[in-house]
Amino acid sequence: MRTAALDGTTLERLLSAAVAAPSIHNTQPWRFSLAPETLTVEIRAATHRGLRHIDPTGRALHLSVGCAVLNLRVAVEHFGWEPVTRLLPRPDEPDLLATVRLGGTTRTSSHTSLYDAVWRRHSSRFPFSERPLPTALRIELAEAAHLEGARLHCLPPRRADGVLSLTREAEHRNTTDADRATDSRRWVAETRDSGLGIPAEALGLQDSLERMPMRDFGAHRHWNGLTARPFELRPSIAVLSTAHDRRADWLRAGQALERVLLIATAHGVRASLLHQALEWSDLREQLTAPTDARPSHAQMVIRLGYGPEGPASPRREEALLSAPPGTPLVLLPSAPEADGPCNGQTSDL
Structure with missing residues (x-):
């Protein structure tokens, strides 16, 4: 799927892919906002959903957000843009963990199979076979x-x-x-x-x-x-x-x-x-x-x-976008319907 327009439907697909990532205890410790003037998605830590005793340093929280960043990068490239990623871009905003800017358009994507896997990845806590990995x-x-x-x-x-x-x-x-x-x-x-x-x-x-x-x-x-x-x-x-x-x-x-x-x-x-x-x-x-x-x-x-696919864990629908007041979600005329589910559901860490 390729689209040159960032509209509300495409934005929803991008963020649905991001939140399909695994997270520690499925706490989903992330918040997203859009800077429309630069087409940049900002990913912030939702520290109130951290694990105070299990993860006191926030290391696992950062890993969880990193997983979401990778999914977002995969989806951005799938829809035809070059993902330009910065980690910890503003030292004076410690909760801002990463930004992903939609850069120039790309003609081909090396992430097609990964984008498909975003929607199928689940943690499986069940017995596996004795078949070794190649x-x-x-x-x-x-x-x-x-x-x-x-x-x-x-x-x-x-x-x-x-x-x-x-x-x-x-x-x-x-x-x-x-x-x-x-x-x-x-x-x-x-x-x-x-x-x-x-x-x-x-x-x-x-x-x-x-x-x-x-x-x-x-x-x-x-x-x-x-x-x-x-x-x-x-x-x-x-x-x-x-x-x-x-x-x-x-x-x-x-x-x-x-x-x-x-x-x-x-x-x-x-x-x-x-x-x-x-x-x-x-x-x-x-x-x-x-x-x-x-x-x-x-x-x-x-x-x-090799074994059974694990069942999905839920995702918070309201986690799909936390935009600054007045942010226009529909930036250009609606693009064609994209493939892949709108509400990604996966398992946790």
Whole structure:
């Protein structure tokens, strides 16, 4: 689909794609506004939807916004513009995390398959098959992360076992820490009325073999009463990292994460995100092996594989645009109807 006009319908498609991104506990911690004189979409942090105890530094919030930025870039190019992206463009406005300006028109898009994947990407917290990822796909995913300034390490079995052990320890801490458990439970209940949080059908299962530490969003202390099934014995685990650990790096990591997830989706590969160990500083430090040649900071643990598609989580319709007073939403005559759903629905971190 190509259109040279930015009208209300096209703008809605662009922002629907952006909010289809994953976010920590499906908090959707973003706000969008349009600067019509420059055709620039501004993405700000919705800090009131942050996780005070689980994400006190806002690192996961920045990753979530980075995922939305990547989706917006993909959609902008799909509709025929060159996305010109700036991270943290105004130091005096710390809540302004990124801007994406609709630059000159492009004749071709390299993002067609990624745009299609935007609407099909869901986190899957269900058992995967034992089928391994092809080597060529692992290389492609690593290259995707590198393109966004991050590194993706697909771990050998022994390293994967170590990361899963750290994740199990973090999951235990999260369910026994009263403040963090409350943070998590809130976002299971939140979806009932607000279009935020995680619906019951998207919570997934526990591993009856007790090897795969899937997050218990309800933070049950005695989780043996939860629904459980055997998970894969040899999961494909990857760690996404960056060379530095600043706010801009978190935003880059979010863009890299979403590019990896979209390419995986395009290849029929499911993913779930194991974020628990990243929420404890001592465990996070251990996610990166000391034998790595270059210093790096772990940003996400990703489980990849072949299995059922996860159900969608809701999106807040009012999150599609937060425009300054008086901003005209229809800038030019209406463009033809675009492909892709208007209300993107995906799962969360």
